[in-house]
Structure formats: structure tokens, C-alpha cells
Amino acid sequence: MVQDKTPDIRLEALTIGYGKTAVVSDIDATLPGGKISVILGGSGCGKSTLLKHILMLQPALAGRILIGEHDLNTLDRRGMHCLRQRMGVLFQDGALLGSLSLGDNVALPLREHTRLDEKTIRERVLAKLALVGLDEFHDYYPNELSGGMRKRAGLARGMVMDPPLLFCDEPTSGLDPVTAAELDQLLLELKRSFDMTMVVVSHDLDSMRTIADHVLVLGDGRVLFDGKREELEATTDEYLRRFLDRQAAVRTSPRLTMPALDFKVMKRDCSKYLGEG
Amino acid sequence: MIHGRRAQLSPIAHLGEAALRFVGDTGAMFLFLLEAGARIFSSLGQFRKMVRQTYFIGVKSLSVITLIGLFTGMVIGLQMHYALAKFGAEGFLGAAVALSLVRELGPVLTAIMITGRAGSSMTAEIGVMRISEQVDALRVMDINPIGYLVSPKLAASIICFPILTAFFDLVGMAGGYLTGVLLLGGNGGTYTYRIQAYMKMSDVSGGFIKSLVFAVVVCTVCCFMGYYTHTRRDAVGPEAVSQATTAGVVTSCILILLSDYILTSLLF
Numbered sequence: 363m364v365q366d367k368t369p370d371i372r373l374e375a376l377t378i379g380y381g382k383t384a385v386v387s388d389i390d391a392t393l394p395g396g397k398i399s400v401i402l403g404g405s406g407c408g409k410s411t412l413l414k415h416i417l418m419l420q421p422a423l424a425g426r427i428l429i430g431e432h433d434l435n436t437l438d439r440r441g442m443h444c445l446r447q448r449m450g451v452l453f454q455d456g457a458l459l460g461s462l463s464l465g466d467n468v469a470l471p472l473r474e475h476t477r478l479d480e481k482t483i484r485e486r487v488l489a490k491l492a493l494v495g496l497d498e499f500h501d502y503y504p505n506e507l508s509g510g511m512r513k514r515a516g517l518a519r520g521m522v523m524d525p526p527l528l529f530c531d532e533p534t535s536g537l538d539p540v541t542a543a544e545l546d547q548l549l550l551e552l553k554r555s556f557d558m559t560m561v562v563v564s565h566d567l568d569s570m571r572t573i574a575d576h577v578l579v580l581g582d583g584r585v586l587f588d589g590k591r592e593e594l595e596a597t598t599d600e601y602l603r604r605f606l607d608r609q610a611a612v613r614t615s616p617r618l619t620m621p622a623l624d625f626k627v628m629k630r631d632c633s634k635y636l637g638e639g
Numbered sequence: 640m641i642h643g644r645r646a647q648l649s650p651i652a653h654l655g656e657a658a659l660r661f662v663g664d665t666g667a668m669f670l671f672l673l674e675a676g677a678r679i680f681s682s683l684g685q686f687r688k689m690v691r692q693t694y695f696i697g698v699k700s701l702s703v704i705t706l707i708g709l710f711t712g713m714v715i716g717l718q719m720h721y722a723l724a725k726f727g728a729e730g731f732l733g734a735a736v737a738l739s740l741v742r743e744l745g746p747v748l749t750a751i752m753i754t755g756r757a758g759s760s761m762t763a764e765i766g767v768m769r770i771s772e773q774v775d776a777l778r779v780m781d782i783n784p785i786g787y788l789v790s791p792k793l794a795a796s797i798i799c800f801p802i803l804t805a806f807f808d809l810v811g812m813a814g815g816y817l818t819g820v821l822l823l824g825g826n827g828g829t830y831t832y833r834i835q836a837y838m839k840m841s842d843v844s845g846g847f848i849k850s851l852v853f854a855v856v857v858c859t860v861c862c863f864m865g866y867y868t869h870t871r872r873d874a875v876g877p878e879a880v881s882q883a884t885t886a887g888v889v890t891s892c893i894l895i896l897l898s899d900y901i902l903t904s905l906l907f
Binding site for chain 1 (some may be wrong): 682684764767768771772775776777778779780781782869
């Protein structure tokens with residue numbers, strides 16, 4: 363179904379949201395094939411919502427999404443099945459099935475969609491787990507793994523069908539800087555080795571600077587930037603500069619102008635423990 | 640004036656909204672059941688999941704069914720003995736115990752017990768999977784979540800409910816024997832003979848038909864509540880799972896009793 367090895371993803375006059383409420387309107391952008399595109403933006407700006415629309419988990423409110431030549435609005439059921447089988451997805455917390463071992467989680471798409479025998483499936487599963495450094499944890503259950511390991515396992519599951527399209531939702535969120543950097547390197551390695559189109563949703567600037575070829579910045583219910591990473595780094599737009607330089611907006615918080623809470627109003631007298639006495 | 644009119648219409652509007660939601664939910668639940676039923680035999684892998692669910696719903700419910708069945712039979716034995724003794728008809732105790740168990744109490748109490756034990760965990764399991772994106776993960780892997788999660792449970796329920804009901808009936812009759820014969824000194828031979836003499840095949844088949852209907856009702860309602868946890872209006876996240884679980888159990892119990900009345904009037 364996906365004829366191109368590394369298809370572009372085109373968003374045309376796309377409006378995304380929940381129910382009748384639009385979160386981001388009039389998105390016109392192309393996420394180029396064979397590159398890593400990072401969808402960047404602050405919390406709640408609609409990054410993950412956009413990803414859900416691209417993954418066909420939610421219908422678009424208006425406009426269309428094209429993967430290669432295929433319009434997701436007009437795709438028939440068979441086309442949708444074929445396309446989904448050629449997509450790999452890493453969810454925010456891995457979204458591994460809790461009742462299955464790591465090996466069974468990774469093997470799931472192979473068991474459901476291929477005619478491979480169990481021996482071959484096991485070999486492929488171990489190879490993908492080795493790719494993310496988890497081959498020794500084949501028989502572990504998701505609740506026995508750390509957050510970083512669960513994400514890597516989710517990545518192994520997303521990669522097991524050798525998809526030309528890989529989508530990652532906040533791959534480095536909640537990880538320590540070293541583990542986050544390792545995951546970034548892993549994504550770069552995967553792109554180099556497998557030549558795929560990757561779309562990464564993130565608000566991690568370090569991660570964006572490491573992996574992105576192309577960046578789409580969302581904010582204020584619209585697209586703020588669509589272009590190469592180098593162009594984004596050189597931008598003079600005030601909001602984008604503040605975002606990239608991690609500068610807080612200047613505002614007087616009403617909370618800060620209030621006097622501090624008097625310990626005497628506390629129901630329990632803790633003054634002798636924390637200095638008031 | 641307009642404001643007052645709106646306030647006057649408000650309860651009617653609420654009633655209308657509730658009625659529309661009820662009709663919508665009923666239709667959605669029916670389509671959910673059809674899809675789950677159609678995917679029971681969709682692949683060989685379903686069989687393995689079905690066996691696992693049969694173990695969970697059936698084997699693991701045996702102890703609670705034994706316990707409840709035994710005490711139910713004992714209580715009926717006790718009460719019936721005193722009631723029948725007033726007419727000098729203690730000899731009919733076996734028939735009275737067996738008929739009330741097989742036709743009514745066996746299927747209903749078994750279904751309610753399984754709802755509490757397995758139905759609640761079906762809702763909670765699917766609900767947690769829904770809020771932790773596992774259901775979305777199945778969809779993007781092109782695995783139908785209803786086929787993967789619900790169909791094996793539906794098949795296992797259809798297998799387990801009648802078997803557990805039969806087990807409940809047997810244990811209940813033994814409980815009745817325990818009180819009526821061993822404790823209160825009734826005649827053991829008369830007890831078993833009356834069961835044989837007064838029990839008809841239609842009583843047994845009616846009980847089984849009820850248990851099959853209850854299996855479909857309980858599994859559909861509990862799985863449906865879990866599957867749509869994320870669309871609940873009253874709560875979000877883990878609280879939504881707990882609300883969905885409560886709603887699943889309560890709705891199942893109400894529907895069991897409602898369908899029991901309808902089936903009793905149709906079958907017997």
C-alpha cells in the first residue's frame with residue numbers, strides 16, 4: 363500500500379481537535395520522507411492530538427492528511443489495515459500490554475499479521491530487543507521494567523515489522539538526561555540503518571537539536587514554524603526565540619504578590635519541626 | 640419570561656437527553672456485542688486466549704460458587720422444611736429445593752456471583768488498558784481491540800456460565816440434603832426420588848437458556864463499560880475506571896434480574 367520506501371506526510375488545511383473543539387487550525391505542512399521531523403510545542407498545544415490524527419485514531423475536523431499518495435479521509439478499510447501494518451508507533455509510556463511478557467509484546471504484530479513460524483518470530487523478536495539493548499529481558503513483564511526500558515521495549519515493538527514510518531510520542535519525557543540522550547542516539551541509529559520516515563512529538567529542546575532534520579512548531583492554535591532545524595535556530599521571531607532560549611514570559615503572578623501562609627492557620631501545630639518556634 | 644420557560648423545560652430536556660443517551664448506548668452495546676461475537680473464531684490465536692479466559696472465569700470462580708451454592712441450598716432446605724411441615728408435606732422437600740434452584744436461583748445467583756468476581760475485573764482490565772493507551776496501541780498495530788480483548792471473554796463466558804450454573808445447582812441440592820435429611824431427619828431416599836420425579840427436562844433446559852443469556856449480558860455490559868471508560872462524563876483517569884467498574888456490575892445485576900423475569904414468563 364505504501365509504495366514509497368520513505369513516504370512524505372502532507373498536512374493540507376488540516377484542523378485538529380476533540381469533538382467539535384478545534385485545538386490547532388489550518389495546518390499546512392509537509393513532514394519529509396526519509397527524515398526525522400520533530401513536532402515541537404508547549405504543553406497542551408496539540409502535538410499529541412496531531413499525532414493521533416496522523417495515526418488514524420481520530421478523524422480530522424477539516425482538511426486532509428496524505429501519507430505518500432494516500433489520503434487518510436478517503437482510504438478504504440483494506441488500505442487502512444495495510445497502512446497501519448506498515449507503521450511503527452512508540453507511545454509515551456510504551457503502552458506495552460501488561461498481561462504479556464516483553465517478548466510476547468514485541469512478537470504480537472508478527473503473530474497477528476504474518477505467517478512466520480514461532481522459531482523465526484523468536485529470532486526476529488530477540489534481534490529487535492537486542493537493537494534496543496533488552497534481549498536479556500525477553501521474559502520480563504512490563505511492570506518489572508523501568509520507564510526508560512519500557513520506552514525502549516515499545517520502540518522494539520514499533521520496529522518489529524520493519525516499518526517505513528515510525529512515530530514517537532514524547533520519547534524522552536520522564537527520562538533522566540543520560541537515558542534520554544541514549545534514546546536519541548538510538549533513534550538516529552535506526553534512521554541511519556533502516557532509512558525511514560520518523561515523526562517525533564516532543565517538547566525536549568536538547569532532543570530536538572540532536573535528532574531533528576525538520577521541525578514543526580505548534581502554539582496558539584496554529585503552526586508557528588515549519589522548516590529545517592537550522593532555519594528554526596536562526597529565527598528572529600520573538601515567541602520562537604523565547605521558546606528556544608527557554609525564557610519565561612514576563613508576568614506578575616498574583617500568587618507571588620500574596621503574603622506567605624502563616625503557620626498559625628495550620629490545623630496541626632508543626633512549628634517546632636520547621637522553624638517557626 | 641424566556642428564562643422562566645427554559646427553567647420549566649429543563650427537566651423535560653434532561654429527560655429527553657437521558658432517553659437519547661439510553662437509546663444510543665443500547666444501540667452501541669448491541670453493535671459491540673455483534674462485533675465481539677463475529678470475531679470469536681477470527682484466528683487460531685483466539686483459542687489460546689479463550690482457554691486462558693475460561694480458566695479465569697470458570698475454574699477460578701469454582702470456590703465461590705461452591706460456597707454460595709452450598710449455603711443457598713442449606714437455607715432453602717431449612718426454610719422449605721418448616722413451610723412444608725405445616726402441611727405435612729416434608730417429603731416434597733427434594734423437589735422444592737431442586738426446582739427453585741434449577742429454574743431460578745441457580746442461574747441468577749451464579750450470574751450475579753460471576754459478575755462480582757469476573758465481570759468487575761473484565762471492566763477494570765479493559766478500562767486500565769484504555770486509559771494507559773494500550774487499546775490505542777492495539778489499534779495502531781492493526782489489531783482489532785474488540786476481537787483481541789472482548790471476543791475471548793465472550794466465548795469463555797458462554798462456556799463457563801452454564802457449567803458453573805449446573806455445578807451451583809448440584810451443590811445447592813447437596814446443601815438441601817444436608818439440612819433437610821441429615822440435620823432435620825428427613826428421608827434421604829424420598830428427597831432424591833422426588834427430585835427425579837418432579838424435575839422435567841424443560842426445567843433444566845430453561846435454566847441453561849437463562850445462564851446463556853446472562854453470560855452474554857454480563858460479558859457485554861462489563862466489557863462495554865471498560866472499553867468506553869475514556870468517554871465517561873462523571874470522571875477521568877483511574878477514577879473513571881472505578882466508576883466504570885461499579886456501573887458495569889450494577890447494570891449487569893439489574894439486567895440479569897430484568898431478563899430473568901422476561902425469560903421466566905416466556906420459558907415456563
